[in-house]
Amino acid sequence: MKGFTRILLATLFLAASARVSSSQIANNPAMPDETPAISGYEQELSKELARELQEFSPKTDNAGNVWVDFGSGEPHRLIATGMDQPGYVVSAITGDGYLRVQRLPQAAPNGVFDALNFAQPVWVLRRNGKKVNGVFAGLSVHLQPGRVNGAKMNHPDEMHVDLGAKSREEMQAAGVDVLGKIVEAVARQW
Numbered sequence: 001m002k003g004f005t006r007i008l009l010a011t012l013f014l015a016a017s018a019r020v021s022s023s024q025i026a027n028n029p030a031m032p033d034e035t036p037a038i039s040g041y042e043q044e045l046s047k048e049l050a051r052e053l054q055e056f057s058p059k060t061d062n063a064g065n066v067w068v069d070f071g072s073g074e075p076h077r078l079i080a081t082g083m084d085q086p087g088y089v090v091s092a093i094t095g096d097g098y099l100r101v102q103r104l105p106q107a108a109p110n111g112v113f114d115a116l117n118f119a120q121p122v123w124v125l126r127r128n129g130k131k132v133n134g135v136f137a138g139l140s141v142h143l144q145p146g147r148v149n150g151a152k153m154n155h156p157d158e159m160h161v162d163l164g165a166k167s168r169e170e171m172q173a174a175g176v177d178v179l180g181k182i183v184e185a186v187a188r189q190w
Contacts, residue, residue, distance in 0.1 A: 036183040038087035088182040097165035121185040126175035134163040
């Protein structure tokens with residue numbers, strides 16, 4: 001009987017997950033992975049998950065966790081997944097219109113995380129939630145091989161985001177400000 005219960009619970013969970021994924025893709029102009037959930041900023045995704053799981057009477061807590069109970073009795077099983085993603089926030093706007101970044105969470109998820117973002121397209125989220133296209137930029141490591149202690153482009157302090165603005169004022173007029181979220185612009189399929 002225990003084996004049957006496990007199979008039934010796993011099937012229900014997979015069916016619910018597939019239903020959420022396909023309904024979000026079909027009915028929501030914003031794909032699920034287009035809802036940024038950078039560590040510490042998962043609130044919007046939490047609300048979206050609760051909305052999509054509405055027919056299962058989801059519960060949430062003050063930390064933004066979302067869960068659904070299936071069945072009753074013993075033994076209890078928990079299937080959990082994280083909803084946050086590594087990313088960056090704007091830590092400063094330079095006088096010439098570039099964004100400085102701070103990684104969230106503070107520790108990189110792997111040793112090459114920052115290096116993998118160089119020259120990659122990103123979205124910077126404005127105060128009103130709209131996305132602005134940008135790209136990670138930095139000093140060319142190929143054009144400066146003779147420099148002593150030249151840029152290695154492996155740390156957020158050596159990274160900038162370019163949105164095409166020519167000054168801090170242009171950036172702020174576009175609605176981009178310090179603590180704005182920066183997420184990769186590449187859409188993935190679930």
